[in-house]
Each structure stands twice: as C-alpha cells, then as structure tokens.
Amino acid sequence: MTKSDKKLGMDRPITRRDFVHGVGTIGAAVAFAGPLSACGEKTTSKPTEYPPKFTGMRGNHDSSFTVAHALSREGKTDWGPVQNIEDQYDLVIVGAGISGLAAACFYRQKRPDARILILDNHDDFGGHAKRNEFEIGGRTYLTHGGSMFLTSPYGYSDVVKNLLSDLGVDFSRLVKSVDFGLYARHGLYGAFHFNKEKWGRSATVGASLSYAFNGPENPNISAKEMIDQFPVSQKARQELLHLFTIEADQLPDLSQEEKVAYLKKTSYRDFLIQQIGVTEQDVFDFLQDHTADMGLGIEACDAYLAMTYAGMPGWPATGIETYEKEDLTGFHMFPDGNASVTRLMVRSLIPDVAPGNTMEDVVMAPFDYGKLDQSSSGVRIRLNSTVINASNDGDGTQISYVREEKAYRVKAKKCVLACNNAVIPYICPELPDEQKEALSNQVRQPILSNRVLVKNWHAWKELGIQEVLAPGGFHTSIGLNLPMNLGGYSCPQEPDEPTIIGMFRYPHVNNEGLTAQEQFRMGRHELLTTPFEDIERHIRTELDELLGNHGFNAAEDIEAIIVNRWAHGYAYSHNFHTLFDQDYDDPDDKRYPHVKGRKPIGNISIANSDSGADAMLECAIDQAYRAVSELQAV
Numbered sequence: 001m002t003k004s005d006k007k008l009g010m011d012r013p014i015t016r017r018d019f020v021h022g023v024g025t026i027g028a029a030v031a032f033a034g035p036l037s038a039c040g041e042k043t044t045s046k047p048t049e050y051p052p053k054f055t056g057m058r059g060n061h062d063s064s065f066t067v068a069h070a071l072s073r074e075g076k077t078d079w080g081p082v083q084n085i086e087d088q089y090d091l092v093i094v095g096a097g098i099s100g101l102a103a104a105c106f107y108r109q110k111r112p113d114a115r116i117l118i119l120d121n122h123d124d125f126g127g128h129a130k131r132n133e134f135e136i137g138g139r140t141y142l143t144h145g146g147s148m149f150l151t152s153p154y155g156y157s158d159v160v161k162n163l164l165s166d167l168g169v170d171f172s173r174l175v176k177s178v179d180f181g182l183y184a185r186h187g188l189y190g191a192f193h194f195n196k197e198k199w200g201r202s203a204t205v206g207a208s209l210s211y212a213f214n215g216p217e218n219p220n221i222s223a224k225e226m227i228d229q230f231p232v233s234q235k236a237r238q239e240l241l242h243l244f245t246i247e248a249d250q251l252p253d254l255s256q257e258e259k260v261a262y263l264k265k266t267s268y269r270d271f272l273i274q275q276i277g278v279t280e281q282d283v284f285d286f287l288q289d290h291t292a293d294m295g296l297g298i299e300a301c302d303a304y305l306a307m308t309y310a311g312m313p314g315w316p317a318t319g320i321e322t323y324e325k326e327d328l329t330g331f332h333m334f335p336d337g338n339a340s341v342t343r344l345m346v347r348s349l350i351p352d353v354a355p356g357n358t359m360e361d362v363v364m365a366p367f368d369y370g371k372l373d374q375s376s377s378g379v380r381i382r383l384n385s386t387v388i389n390a391s392n393d394g395d396g397t398q399i400s401y402v403r404e405e406k407a408y409r410v411k412a413k414k415c416v417l418a419c420n421n422a423v424i425p426y427i428c429p430e431l432p433d434e435q436k437e438a439l440s441n442q443v444r445q446p447i448l449s450n451r452v453l454v455k456n457w458h459a460w461k462e463l464g465i466q467e468v469l470a471p472g473g474f475h476t477s478i479g480l481n482l483p484m485n486l487g488g489y490s491c492p493q494e495p496d497e498p499t500i501i502g503m504f505r506y507p508h509v510n511n512e513g514l515t516a517q518e519q520f521r522m523g524r525h526e527l528l529t530t531p532f533e534d535i536e537r538h539i540r541t542e543l544d545e546l547l548g549n550h551g552f553n554a555a556e557d558i559e560a561i562i563v564n565r566w567a568h569g570y571a572y573s574h575n576f577h578t579l580f581d582q583d584y585d586d587p588d589d590k591r592y593p594h595v596k597g598r599k600p601i602g603n604i605s606i607a608n609s610d611s612g613a614d615a616m617l618e619c620a621i622d623q624a625y626r627a628v629s630e631l632q633a634v
C-alpha cells in the first residue's frame with residue numbers, strides 16, 4: 001500500500017469490498033438462489049440475502065455478464081448437460097427490468113391465471129431501476145442505483161399512466177416528496193470545481209448562470225463574479241462572459257424552423273466557434289463534458305440538444321424564443337428512484353414478497369427475496385439466470401439459460417425478450433440477418449453512477465455547496481443526494497447526520513471523430529476493465545480535494561461505497577445523435593434500426609427501451625405493451 005493510498009484511507013474497513021470482483025457476489029448468489037431439481041423447480045423458502053444492501057461493485061456486477069459475454073464474444077454454446085425443466089409456462093420473459101416486469105403486468109391483465117417466469121442475469125430485479133440501501137446507526141439511507149425519476153409523467157401515454165395508476169402511483173403526491181428547499185435553507189447551492197491536476201490550481205466557484213447548466217444556481221453571485229474566479233486565461237474569461245451574457249440573435253436571417261434545423265446539424269462546439277466567436281482552449285475545456293450526460297462531449301453533441309436538454313449557455317444567441325428551462329421543482333421521484341416502481345410491480349405480481357398495497361408503504365416495505373421464485377406462485381422471478389437461447393418450437397417456445405454454471409431448458413407458449421437489443425442476435429439465432437444487424441445498432445450509453453455514504457455533511461455546509469460540476473474530473477458531477485421524504489422514509493435534515501453523495505461519470509472519447517456508437521463501445525470497455533479499487537481511489541481523491549480544506553477526511557469520513565456500473569446504460573436514441581444519424585421525426589419510422597429490430601418472430605416478441613430508441617421508463621413500458629399485444633395477436 002502506497003503512502004498516498006494510506007492517507008486516502010484505501011485500507012480502511014468500510015463496507016465496500018464484501019461484494020467486489022464477483023467473488024462475494026457469486027457466493028451470495030449461491031446462498032440465496034435455492035436448489036433446482038433435475039426435472040422440477042423447488043420452492044425457495046430459506047432466509048435470503050437482500051441485494052439492495054450489497055456494497056462494492058454493483059449495477060452490472062461481475063458475475064452478471066460472464067455468461068452473456070462468453071456467448072457473444074467467444075461464441076460459447078456448450079454449458080454442459082442441459083437439464084429440462086418440466087414445469088411449463090404460458091410466458092417466459094427475458095429481463096426483469098422495467099420493461100420485462102411491465103410485460104408481465106400487461107400479460108396478467110389479459111390472463112390473470114397465466115403462469116409466467118421472468119429470468120434476469122443480475123442478483124436483483126429492476127434492471128437499471130435498482131435500489132441502493134445503506135444502514136448506519138440503525139437508520140436506513142436510500143438512493144437510486146441507476147434510474148432516478150419519472151420525467152414529465154403527465155405527458156406519458158395512457159398505457160403508461162394506467163399501469164402506474166393501477167400500481168398506486170399518484171403523481172401529485174409523488175412530486176411533494178422531494179424537499180427542494182432543504183439545501184437552499186442551509187445556504188447550499190451549485191458550484192463548479194476545477195481540479196488542480198487539470199487546471200493548475202484547485203478552485204470551487206459558486207454557479208451563477210441563467211440559461212446555463214441544469215442545476216441549483218447561486219442567486220447571490222453574478223456571472224462576472226463567478227467567471228473572474230475561474231482558473232482560466234484572461235481572454236477565456238472575456239469569452240465566457242460574452243457567452244453567458246449574450247442577448248443578440250446571431251442567426252437573424254434564418255426562420256425559426258431553419259434555426260432549429262441548423263442547430264440540430266451543428267455541434268455545440270462549432271456553434272461556439274461560428275456564432276459566439278470562442279477561440280480559447282480553456283473555454284472548450286471548461287464546457288467539454290457538460291453534455292456528457294448524453295454520453296458525448298460538445299463536439300459530438302448537437303447545439304440544439306446541448307442548450308435545450310443539457311442547459312448549455314448561449315441560447316439567446318439562437319433567436320429562438322420558445323425554449324423554457326425545465327422547472328426542476330416538478331421532479332417526480334421515490335427515495336430509491338424508479339426502483340420503487342419495480343418494487344410496486346413485483347409486489348403486485350407476487351403479493352407474498354412484501355406487505356402493503358400503496359405507493360407510500362412500498363418505500364420501506366421489507367422485501368423477501370426468497371419469495372421471488374416459488375412454485376406456488378403464478379409469477380416467478382429467477383435471478384442470476386442468463387438466457388443463452390430463445391427459439392420457436394412447434395406451437396410454443398423453448399428458452400435455455402445458465403444459472404450457477406449449469407444449463408437449463410424451459411418451455412413456454414410465448415416469450416418476450418425484454419433484454420437489451422445487443423444480446424438478442426446471440427440468443428435468438430433464427431432471426432433474419434437484417435434484423436440482427438438492426439438490433440446490433442442499438443448500442444447503449446455507459447454510465448458510472450456511484451454512491452458514497454459519509455458520516456456528515458459539515459464540509460458541504462461550510463463551503464455552501466450541494467452539487468458541483470467538475471470539468472476535467474474523473475467524476476464530472478458530484479452532489480448531495482436529492483432530499484426526499486415519503487412513506488415513513490425521511491432524508492437527513494442536518495449536517496450532523498450521515499448522508500449519501502452521488503458521483504457520476506459518463507465515459508466517452510473527446511475530439512477523436514468517433515461516432516456515438518464507437519464512443520459508447522469504448523466507454524463500456526473502460527467500465528468493464530476498471531477495477532473497483534481504481535474507482536474508489538478516484539472517489540477518495542476527488543472528495544478530499546473538494547472538501548478536504550473544510551473538515552472532510554476521506555480516510556475517516558467515508559462509511560461505505562457503492563459503484564453502480566452500467567456498461568449497457570441508456571438506450572440509444574437517434575434524436576439524441578443527429579450529428580451521426582438520420583432524424584426521421586416519427587419515432588416509428590420503418591427506416592429506423594430500432595423499428596426494424598423489434599419485429600416479432602413466431603411466438604417471440606421484443607420489448608425493452610432499446611426497441612423504442614428512448615431511454616426513459618415510459619418507453620420501456622410502452623414497448624412492453626406493444627410486445628405483449630403482438631403476442632396476443634399471434
């Protein structure tokens with residue numbers, strides 16, 4: 001152990017390594033999986049592990065992708081003797097994410113007695129909608145491991161609204177659960193953090209921006225006061241001030257439609273050069289990764305999206321008047337993010353799994369994972385089970401999967417593939433080549449979404465910050481957990497209390513002329529080859545640099561770390577990548593790869609958010625409805 005690692009506390013016995021590098025995960029999986037007999041499926045009733053409390057490497061934890069990668073990368077097809085499972089199902093669903101669980105709900109609406117088996121390769125259900133749960137001093141701290149909130153739910157389709165309503169989700173109640181004023185009441189606002197390694201000196205500067213960056217701004221700081229504190233050249237300061245304060249329309253000769261068309265085909269970087277006159281490298285470096293939420297830097301992200309979605313500065317220069325910054329006070333969110341939506345679905349499909357029947361009581365309801373896969377239940381969720389083949393077989397289907405290194409085959413009348421598109425060509429070889437190619441086109445955006453439980457938040461209070469954007473950092477966004485109170489869960493109110501810090505990285509490759517798909521593949525490689533220890537070191541180093549002068553000490557103050565690794569994250573969205581892809585306006589245009597890719601074949605249909613080319617929860621549900629409708633029409 002190096003001296004610097006010791007100072008960071010890399011040797012401290014925090015809860016982080018109990019499930020690192022697959023060893024603990026496999027052990028835990030075995031502990032709660034329950035035995036399968038050669039010809040039937042036994043009930044699991046013994047006390048079980050509770051995955052939301054696992055720490056260390058989570059999200060796509062190590063053992064979750066071993067089988068799928070052996071199949072897709074090494075062409076492995078032989079997992080030894082296959083055990084045929086005698087139980088027959090009406091429906092097998094591949095993937096226990098939002099889409100797979102919604103598919104089960106829709107199928108049961110039409111056929112309440114249908115026997116359904118849901119298979120997922122992870123040790124927890126929910127797909128990206130995972131719950132992270134910490135416990136310290138007898139108190140529970142909740143947060144989202146991936147999918148966070150319901151975005152603009154009043155605009156959801158009736159299909160989505162009805163399903164959520166059936167599950168008990170009340171938007172007007174949900175929106176009140178976020179206490180937006182808490183941090184402002186403590187005098188905490190958004191800021192930028194410049195790290196010493198990249199910027200020559202370390203500086204944390206309050207954010208004062210209009211039309212710029214989604215995040216909590218500090219109303220007490222003017223744009224000039226803020227920019228004057230940036231560790232950048234004098235010329236860069238002038239250019240930034242011009243960018244943040246520009247009012248004049250720089251595109252006066254274009255109609256409103258032409259302006260939008262121009263912005264959608266121009267990178268934000270080129271917009272800065274062509275319309276704002278930016279020349280300084282410091283300016284580009286400062287702005288470079290603030291679009292990274294969409295997976296790309298400013299040279300690969302179109303100017304329209306950069307300003308409307310990511311809130312980048314310069315909008316008045318477009319002369320377009322219609323854009324209004326999103327009102328973040330309208331956040332609709334559970335304390336564990338969209339994990340509660342999946343918990344509601346699981347509880348409605350398998351009532352034995354948890355007590356209660358409301359949106360409120362699901363938040364703290366104890367979930368018994370031993371009840372997920374019981375022979376007495378009409379719906380069963382089998383975790384740690386990677387599907388390796390789904391085929392039409394006579395007038396039904398047969399599905400093979402690997403679990404604990406053994407292969408099983410199960411028969412079902414129908415099958416919904418609610419897994420990500422990229423794996424479908426490998427597990428469903430009977431698909432036509434053109435469809436396989438279309439499915440492979442949907443490369444998901446990788447995301448690292450880390451959570452750190454700390455003893456208190458005094459340093460944040462002293463600094464007057466609640467969230468920083470960190471240009472050039474390993475994590476480009478670092479902030480206190482969104483304060484939420486719902487269903488008996490209450491968030492930390494005072495800086496003396498432990499709290500959760502969120503740290504985000506969106507791996508991509510800047511300025512090398514790569515397409516979105518190429519960048520996402522490289523980002524995925526980065527995520528899958530970076531060990532937990534390296535990420536922990538980044539976490540400790542960055543928190544020490546940000547907060548170290550204000551009483552925080554990473555070696556002493558970190559209680560636990562969860563790294564949520566999403567190698568296959570957001571679904572690929574064509575209208576997000578207009579610099580690389582054709583934008584056909586209609587999301588169901590038959591020329592789109594996702595539309596070509598989602599055609600059913602025999603008794604197998606395809607759900608999941610990839611098949612709607614939109615990463616959001618509502619798309620995952622809409623696509624589940626379509627996939628189930630297609631099966632019922634067969």
Ligand SMILES: Cc1cc2nc3c(=O)[nH]c(=O)nc-3n(C[C@H](O)[C@H](O)[C@H](O)COP(=O)(O)OP(=O)(O)OC[C@H]3O[C@@H](n4cnc5c(N)ncnc54)[C@H](O)[C@@H]3O)c2cc1C
Nearest residue numbers: 095097098099121127128146147148149387419609616617
């Ligand atoms: C970090 C992050 C934050 C997000 N935030 C939001 C948000 O705030 N709001 C929002 O609406 N959306 C958000 N999303 C988008 C999210 O992807 C969708 O909302 C939704 O959860 C997608 O559901 P899905 O079922 O389509 O896919 P997934 O969640 O990916 O579920 C598919 C499941 O199938 C499994 N699977 C794949 N292959 C196999 C196989 N061969 N055998 C068995 N199982 C398999 C996968 O491992 C996975 O568990 C976020 C995503 C990420 C990664």
